[in-house]
Amino acid sequence: MGTKEEAQGTLSSTDFGVAASAFILNWNTVCSSFPPWTWVLSHHQVEGYLSLENVLLSSTQEEHSELSFPEAGKHSHQEDPIDVDDATLVHTNPCKVHYYDLHIIYCNSYRVPVLYFRAYDSDGEPLEFDEIEKDLPAYSKKALSDSKWTFITQEEHPYLNRPWYKLHPCGTSEWMKLLFHADDALAKTGVAIELYLVAWLSVVGHVVGLRIPFEMMKQL
Amino acid sequence: MASESIVVFAQFQSAVDEGFWHRFSSLKLNKLGIDDSPIPITGFYAPCSHPQVSNHLTLLAESLPSESNEQSSTAATSGGNRNRCPVPGILYNTNTIESFHALDKKSLLKAEAKKIWDDIHTGKAVEDSAVLSRFLLISFADLKKWTFHYWFAFPALVLDPPATLVDLRRASQYFSLEEAKSVSAACNEWRNSSLTADVPFFLVCVDPNSLATVKHIKDWETCQSDGNKLLFGFYDPCHLPNNPGWPLRNFLALISVRWNLKSVRFLCYRENRGFADLGLSLVGEALITVPQGRAAKTGNGLGWRDHQCLPNAVGWEQNKGRQVSRCISLAKSMDPTRLAISAADLNLKLMRWRALPSLNLNALSSMKCLLLGAGTLGCQVARMLMAWGVRKITLVDNGRVAMSNPLRQSLYTLDDCLNGGEYKATAAVKSLGRIFPAVDAEGVVMAIPMPGHPVPSQEEDNVLEDCRRLHDLVDSHDAVFLLTDTRESRWLPTLLCANTNKITITAALGFDSFLVMRHGAGPFSSNDERQRLGCYFCSDVVAPIDSTANRTLDQQCTVTRPGLAPIASALAVELLVGILHHPQGIFADGELANSSNSGSCEQPLGVLPHQIRGSLSQFSQMTLVGQSSNSCTACSSTNIRKEEWNLSSKQSIILPI
Numbered sequence: 024m025g026t027k028e029e030a031q032g033t034l035s036s037t038d039f040g041v042a043a044s045a046f047i048l049n050w051n052t053v054c055s056s057f058p059p060w061t062w063v064l065s066h067h068q069v070e071g072y073l074s075l076e077n078v079l080l081s082s083t084q085e086e087h088s089e090l091s092f093p094e095a096g097k098h099s100h101q102e103d104p105i106d107v108d109d110a111t112l113v114h115t116n117p118c119k120v121h122y123y124d125l126h127i128i129y130c131n132s133y134r135v136p137v138l139y140f141r142a143y144d145s146d147g148e149p150l151e152f153d154e155i156e157k158d159l160p161a162y163s164k165k166a167l168s169d170s171k172w173t174f175i176t177q178e179e180h181p182y183l184n185r186p187w188y189k190l191h192p193c194g195t196s197e198w199m200k201l202l203f204h205a206d207d208a209l210a211k212t213g214v215a216i217e218l219y220l221v222a223w224l225s226v227v228g229h230v231v232g233l234r235i236p237f238e239m240m241k242q243l
Numbered sequence: 244m245a246s247e248s249i250v251v252f253a254q255f256q257s258a259v260d261e262g263f264w265h266r267f268s269s270l271k272l273n274k275l276g277i278d279d280s281p282i283p284i285t286g287f288y289a290p291c292s293h294p295q296v297s298n299h300l301t302l303l304a305e306s307l308p309s310e311s312n313e314q315s316s317t318a319a320t321s322g323g324n325r326n327r328c329p330v331p332g333i334l335y336n337t338n339t340i341e342s343f344h345a346l347d348k349k350s351l352l353k354a355e356a357k358k359i360w361d362d363i364h365t366g367k368a369v370e371d372s373a374v375l376s377r378f379l380l381i382s383f384a385d386l387k388k389w390t391f392h393y394w395f396a397f398p399a400l401v402l403d404p405p406a407t408l409v410d411l412r413r414a415s416q417y418f419s420l421e422e423a424k425s426v427s428a429a430c431n432e433w434r435n436s437s438l439t440a441d442v443p444f445f446l447v448c449v450d451p452n453s454l455a456t457v458k459h460i461k462d463w464e465t466c467q468s469d470g471n472k473l474l475f476g477f478y479d480p481c482h483l484p485n486n487p488g489w490p491l492r493n494f495l496a497l498i499s500v501r502w503n504l505k506s507v508r509f510l511c512y513r514e515n516r517g518f519a520d521l522g523l524s525l526v527g528e529a530l531i532t533v534p535q536g537r538a539a540k541t542g543n544g545l546g547w548r549d550h551q552c553l554p555n556a557v558g559w560e561q562n563k564g565r566q567v568s569r570c571i572s573l574a575k576s577m578d579p580t581r582l583a584i585s586a587a588d589l590n591l592k593l594m595r596w597r598a599l600p601s602l603n604l605n606a607l608s609s610m611k612c613l614l615l616g617a618g619t620l621g622c623q624v625a626r627m628l629m630a631w632g633v634r635k636i637t638l639v640d641n642g643r644v645a646m647s648n649p650l651r652q653s654l655y656t657l658d659d660c661l662n663g664g665e666y667k668a669t670a671a672v673k674s675l676g677r678i679f680p681a682v683d684a685e686g687v688v689m690a691i692p693m694p695g696h697p698v699p700s701q702e703e704d705n706v707l708e709d710c711r712r713l714h715d716l717v718d719s720h721d722a723v724f725l726l727t728d729t730r731e732s733r734w735l736p737t738l739l740c741a742n743t744n745k746i747t748i749t750a751a752l753g754f755d756s757f758l759v760m761r762h763g764a765g766p767f768s769s770n771d772e773r774q775r776l777g778c779y780f781c782s783d784v785v786a787p788i789d790s791t792a793n794r795t796l797d798q799q800c801t802v803t804r805p806g807l808a809p810i811a812s813a814l815a816v817e818l819l820v821g822i823l824h825h826p827q828g829i830f831a832d833g834e835l836a837n838s839s840n841s842g843s844c845e846q847p848l849g850v851l852p853h854q855i856r857g858s859l860s861q862f863s864q865m866t867l868v869g870q871s872s873n874s875c876t877a878c879s880s881t882n883i884r885k886e887e888w889n890l891s892s893k894q895s896i897i898l899p900i
Contacts, residue, residue: 058517079296107559110405111252112254145299146571149261149575149576176592176593183262185576
């Protein structure tokens with residue numbers, strides 16, 4: 024990463040690829056108890072992004088009985104009796120479970136990584152933003168509302184063409200600049216590329232409630 | 244002796260990723276149409292990896308055949324990996340909700356169960372054991388409402404009488420420490436090899452030296468040795484400590500048919516953090532009694548080994564304990580109109596978050612705007628209003644789209660000019676809807692009554708009717724834009740707006756100059772004695788007359804430099820937004836640009852001028868303030884009073900003097 028880019032808190036798309044590889048290696052070694060990040064190639068096989076999917080979050084929210092029954096009122100249809108035998112156990116999940124998919128995608132116009140995420144329940148039904156907010160730990164809700172640099176928007180995923188939530192990148196280069204300038208050692212040795220994503224995720228993760236294991240941060 | 248309880252299996256649970264529905268919708272719209280023949284699909288599952296949550300059988304976008312090779316009759320099982328064991332399935336999608344409910348679920352389940360039964364008997368299930376977990380999905384995709392009704396079935400051959408459970412305990416309690424270590428290692432190896440990671444049924448052989456090996460079930464013969472412990476292992480999606488998962492049902496059927504075993508020791512393989520977890524995994528022993536009843540019926544003594552005798556099957560997925568289908572609505576992420584709305588809202592919100600926290604988006608989206616004139620100014624003003632989030636727009640124009648219009652009037656295209664030309668008001672509304680489907684646009688084809696223009700006697704009633712209509716239109720909107728191309732056509736609207744104290748914005752074009760201004764408050768609008776700002780006519784001393792007669796063509800249709808209309812229109816809309824955000828609204832004083840007036844710095848949108856006059860020849864612009872005139876022909880109180888619902892007065896002004 025040229026010092027010019029570094030000074031601005033941004034990185035080139037090639038450097039993003041380098042940073043991503045380093046990040047995956049680091050994460051999968053240090054955080055083997057966490058699910059691994061993987062690198063996914065877009066269909067054109069040219070660009071790629073980091074992906075962490077099916078992250079399970081047991082929610083403390085109440086199970087809503089009206090959920091997934093949009094036609095409940097109209098259910099006058101009499102279903103034929105279906106055979107169920109004694110050897111079948113039907114279990115209802117006592118705790119409501121939310122799943123999260125996280126993608127880290129490079130943004131060409133802002134020249135920074137962007138965190139895209141979406142949440143869904145065990146039926147696959149996507150969660151609304153206010154439900155996601157309830158899942159966020161208190162410190163990230165505070166971070167989101169206080170900081171003028173972080174807010175969550177819903178936009179079309181660049182590769183999957185469906186709406187995903189993302190942490191808007193317009194403030195990223197600003198706080199990445201601060202992060203790197205704050206550490207003289209980093210600025211001098213210039214190994215910043217490999218550590219870019221860890222540094223970036225330490226801020227972004229804080230906002231969306233994804234805790235970065237301390238071991239990864241030690242290298243910063 | 245152990246209790247005579249039966250094995251109770253935990254039902255498989257389904258999970259459909261929205262990507263599956265997206266892909267299926269696209270397939271249906273682009274390729275299948277009304278064809279409702281069954282589609283081979285692939286499901287994916289993995290062993291349980293969480294002590295409190297079961298794993299699901301998941302459908303993803305990749306579960307469907309790609310749009311290019313629907314011709315293949317077998318599902319191209321997409322590459323599995325350790326987290327995705329591919330399982331074959333079939334999708335029956337109907338074209339109506341009625342046919343969805345009318346599907347014969349019993350016979351569909353039976354047909355899939357038969358496939359499993361056949362695979363067991365022919366030996367295919369030994370070679371490719373994933374077929375034991377074959378599944379069925381019925382659905383109705385409502386592509387108008389973007390809702391998907393669906394129901395899974397996981398066919399399981401029913402053992403009759405059911406298998407009894409002799410023992411069930413945690414695997415760590417069954418194996419010795421040495422054995423456990425070896426079993427874990429062997430399983431991890433199986434799970435890490437790309438050749439076997441997605442093979443969900445296997446054998447675990449533990450020799451007398453506590454050395455365990457994991458083998459393919461087709462190698463069953465090689466495991467027959469007296470000192471060995473033999474367990475039938477399978478990836479168990481279930482997390483429960485007292486119940487094995489669903490895949491065991493058909494596994495037991497296979498074991499009984501192929502190898503005629505009565506006592507089966509099984510391993511419910513579960514993981515934690517990517518490694519075998521013998522504390523979560525279960526080891527149990529089941530007793531299978533050959534169904535003599537059937538044998539007695541068929542009389543050939545084979546019982547279950549008789550291929551022709553298909554056992555009963557169960558497996559329709561329960562929905563929170565009820566026997567009903569599931570339904571998911573994906574309108575928010577699939578309906579293009581909703582996507583357009585949320586994208587537009589996002590844009591405005593971004594503006595508010597990043598630059599203008601006091602932006603009042605609700606005021607903008609609830610404001611009703613009336614645009615008199617759908618020409619160069621009207622088209623641009625309409626577009627700018629939509630960009631600001633205004634949704635309710637009414638356009639009034641009695642003209643038709645002419646061939647020269649599309650170049651300068653940004654809502655029209657060549658098609659609107661054909662066959663004599665569409666009415667502008669109508670064409671504009673259609674165009675706005677194409678740009679943003681959620682706009683609430685209305686077109687009114689009507690001429691604006693103008694003073695001084697001769698009215699033939701047979702048209703009198705129509706003209707009076709138009710006056711009434713115009714009055715009602717002004718009344719029912721919050722802001723009025725005067726965007727017509729003659730001075731006198733602005734007169735009656737100005738008067739009506741002053742009478743009802745509506746926000747009024749005028750834009751007028753010369754050849755290379757423009758005027759954009761906001762009218763002051765109406766004369767009866769407040770009890771203050773303070774001076775109102777003027778309207779368009781306040782600085783005139785002459786009554787508006789017919790300005791178009793006896794003029795040459797280029798003076799009748801205002802010829803202007805093309806850049807003027809977009810500039811003036813944009814300023815007109817920005818002026819409206821300024822008024823909306825000013826605490827005094829229509830009563831706000833006129834401010835001048837570049838003034839040291841401290842009041843203007845407080846407003847986040849900047850100064851709020853009264854009049855803006857611009858000149859393209861100078862690339863310059865200046866702001867002016869004009870007070871209202873007591874002898875204004877349009878907005879003075881004397882005139883308005885005369886107007887108060889006196890039709891004959893209106894008549895006298897409109898008919899030739």
